[in-house]
Amino acid sequence: MSEGVGEGLRVAGLAHRVPDLGALELLLAVARLGSLGRAARELGITQPAASSRIRSMERQLGVAMVDRSPRGSRLTDAGALVTDWARRIVEAAEAFDAGAQALRGRRDSRLRVAASMTIAEYLLPGWLMALRAQRPDTAVSLLAGNSAAVAQRLLADEADLGFVEGLTVPTDLDAVVVGHDRLIVVTAPGHPWARRRTPLPAQELATTPLILREEGSGTRQVLETALGGLARPLLELSSTTAVKSSAVSGAGPAVLSELAVGEELSARRLVSIPVAGVRLDRALRAVWRRGHRPTGPGRDLLGLTRG
């Protein structure tokens, strides 16, 4: 959401307008199974509970979503649409859950992971979901920190596998590149750069004021290294989200990690501007204590990170 200056009209929070996760899960189950009762059974509740919950969701949204019949229930057109939107919420919640369970860091974990923030934020939940899909009984614990902290954990044998971003590999660790954090230049679709047919010269990027994170942030450092020390800020903002929404609303070109803008790119709220002559990315590496390449669950996870 945009920075809420002057709220003006007091509107009840999102939570009062959006059904809770349980209701959304139920809706997805009804869509999949074609019956309130079966959906209820799958979720471990009774049929009247499901019936009432769907009904109250319809009342809350003001839309009939389910066509009831004595032979089952099918979604209405509106219901199908709502279900598609709901699926996104539930998917985000699944990623949250996968991450949070690892973060809980139980002592009995069979795999202890230490990861830098970018990786933990964007990539690890997906990997953990995939790992859970293929090895459901693997308990993973996660510790997030900077590269030095990751290295320290590994060397102290408090973690089995680490993930770091950046140019250098900490000493006494073995590493393999598992991906790249590509910075990309993005603008709103209306910006002149969006109509270019040729890549933007690095020189022009360096001399144009950009929407950037504050000095010292990881992406800012990568950008300034690539440009040779200079970057002109048009705006300096303190969160990736803020940079993103400024760019979407057309304030100017921004430089952001590709990981942060997948959704915006595919919906064309932002467009990516190719740039010639600079490598705006940094390697993402899996690391482990020299000579102790992970086995078992760690090896499984490592496999997932490379496809």
Place this chain on the structure above:
Amino acid sequence: MSEGVGEGLRVAGLAHRVPDLGALELLLAVARLGSLGRAARELGITQPAASSRIRSMERQLGVAMVDRSPRGSRLTDAGALVTDWARRIVEAAEAFDAGAQALRGRRDSRLRVAASMTIAEYLLPGWLMALRAQRPDTAVSLLAGNSAAVAQRLLADEADLGFVEGLTVPTDLDAVVVGHDRLIVVTAPGHPWARRRTPLPAQELATTPLILREEGSGTRQVLETALGGLARPLLELSSTTAVKSSAVSGAGPAVLSELAVGEELSARRLVSIPVAGVRLDRALRAVWRRGHRPTGPGRDLLGLTRG
């Protein structure tokens, strides 16, 4: 306790492991404002309520997220991570809300939109959020249906602005292209195609078994038109989500709308395979009754769709 019918260990649903939306919103507010009390005030609840809610969320997740001090509250490292994951859920909920409010279709709407499913599902929520940001008092109503239904609504003057996908423009309507639904070929990163340096020949695409939606679906039709009538299914699945997860888990190459896989592409769970010699896209058009180009809020929305 719920009884474990069927699936071995019965695991409580997501809703019991993920904090509800209200708690996540609160967490974001705490992160932004640096104080439980201020966050409480912003959300219109009391400070003890916020305190207790954050505490119970920490208990639920088993992670300390907030460092309390007499001068305010800051997130811990783990808390920052949880907050980033939470933000995705909240963003999806905001899109849901924007769509659902329009779907409610109140009679007093100042702008009545009719849209086809793909557009309503993927693009419209974003447009509506943008519209709300720049014109907060515009009430929009939405009706979703196929192209014929959209045309009918417009011609009956029951809608002010329509959106359709497909090759043809219904008669008696004016239209402007607002985007493209690009189908792309995707595979898991480990697939041989992912290592190609040259675009895939259309011929090879046509002769390779693919993971596809069922016959008759929109994307399947576009693909078969582009390929000249033939497509070999490796798997035929009935939902985009199912196709996507099969592809992610490496079952084979799939053809999907770019709109459906933004997230998977940026996280490299899927990679896009360029194809030579076929146009795998269909135009997305805004349409209106001939000679009645929208004014006012309709014009605003139209502006947003083109950047």
Place this chain on the structure above:
DNA sequence: CCTCGCTCATAAACCCAGCTTATGCCGTCA
């Protein structure tokens, strides 16, 4: 030095959303 002002925590009482159990109605199929 002491008090004000901000922070957060605790305790008790309240309320309502959502659950269960029990029942009824409707349509389909053998």
Place this chain on the structure above:
DNA sequence: TGACGGCATAAGCTGGGTTTATGAGCGAGG
């Protein structure tokens, strides 16, 4: 026609989240 599956309704219970009221820690300023 009776059994079955599907949904709706009603009554009663429970718990999580809320409020009000209060207390305690820390810093700033008269």
